[in-house]
Amino acid sequence: MYRTDYHTHTPLCHHAQGQPEEFVMQASQLGLHQYGIADHAPMPPQMEPYDDWRMLASELESYEEWICTAKEIAKGTNLQVLSGLECDWVPGIEPWIRELRAMAPWDYFIGSVHYLPGNGSVDDSLYANKCLTNSTDEDWRLYWQSIESMVRSGLFDIVGHIDLVKIWGRVPQGDLMAYYEPVLQALQDSRMAVEINTAGWHKHCKEQYPAIPLLRELLKRHIPIVINSDAHYPQHLSRGWEDAVALLRQLTGNQLKQFKHPTRNGTSYLYAYGSL
Ligand SMILES: [Zn+2]
Numbered sequence: 001m002y003r004t005d006y007h008t009h010t011p012l013c014h015h016a017q018g019q020p021e022e023f024v025m026q027a028s029q030l031g032l033h034q035y036g037i038a039d040h041a042p043m044p045p046q047m048e049p050y051d052d053w054r055m056l057a058s059e060l061e062s063y064e065e066w067i068c069t070a071k072e073i074a075k076g077t078n079l080q081v082l083s084g085l086e087c088d089w090v091p092g093i094e095p096w097i098r099e100l101r102a103m104a105p106w107d108y109f110i111g112s113v114h115y116l117p118g119n120g121s122v123d124d125s126l127y128a129n130k131c132l133t134n135s136t137d138e139d140w141r142l143y144w145q146s147i148e149s150m151v152r153s154g155l156f157d158i159v160g161h162i163d164l165v166k167i168w169g170r171v172p173q174g175d176l177m178a179y180y181e182p183v184l185q186a187l188q189d190s191r192m193a194v195e196i197n198t199a200g201w202h203k204h205c206k207e208q209y210p211a212i213p214l215l216r217e218l219l220k221r222h223i224p225i226v227i228n229s230d231a232h233y234p235q236h237l238s239r240g241w242e243d244a245v246a247l248l249r250q251l252t253g254n255q256l257k258q259f260k261h262p263t264r265n266g267t268s269y270l271y272a273y274g275s276l
């Protein structure tokens with residue numbers, strides 16, 4: 001199995017640390033085959049400052065230089081460095097995502113929902129203490145609707161932490177498939193992969209994204225899975241990869257395969273997992 005990590009950050013987002021040298025060295029030591037950099041994308045300049053945990057649009061050039069440095073350091077080794085962005089899906093953002101895509105030869109984009117439309121940030125600790133709307137059901141409805149429209153936009157390659165809305169452990173009563181089903185259908189019509197985001201094991205929810213029942217459905221429907229750490233520090237790179245592979249083996253009854261999954265730019269590919 002090739003070991004890869006496509007969801008990693010850089011200090012440009014103000015809540016990550018580490019130099020390109022440190023990330024590349026850690027990636028090499030772990031025997032990573034591909035190290036993908038996908039930091040929090042800037043919001044459109046007219047909406048800035050949007051929040052304090054992303055680069056500004058004017059810093060995209062520095063970001064590209066950071067990636068370029070990492071590529072230089074990895075040259076001549078077995079490690080491939082890929083470039084991407086983790087973009088926020090909020091109402092009206094499509095034209096900006098298209099603009100971003102055209103700005104550089106990105107290998108892939110991650111689409112994430114950190115904000116409920118009009119109601120603030122899901123992974124903000126404010127949400128730990130109260131719902132963003134009046135109810136958990138309503139938060140979930142808005143969240144999954146947003147994920148579905150992100151998938152249907154056709155602008156992204158990987159779904160970021162697909163069930164982030166559970167981060168503080170607040171989950172509606174009853175069968176969650178009603179929330180998942182429209183997204184599963186959208187994914188079947190898309191060319192997107194879904195990440196197992198191992199950072200969830202270290203958050204309040206103490207569970208990888210996605211939850212097991214959802215992961216089972218994704219595998220059943222042959223939606224490509226990638227394993228990502230969401231590392232904000234070099235020492236967190238590829239964290240939990242072995243456990244995530246073990247989980248996939250278990251869920252597929254040891255019928256796990258790895259394959260090249262092409263991204264939307266027409267030339268790059270990711271290593272994805274699926275059921276035989
Ligand atoms: Zn972050």
Ligand SMILES: [Zn+2]
Nearest residue numbers: 086112160161
């Ligand atoms: Zn994220």
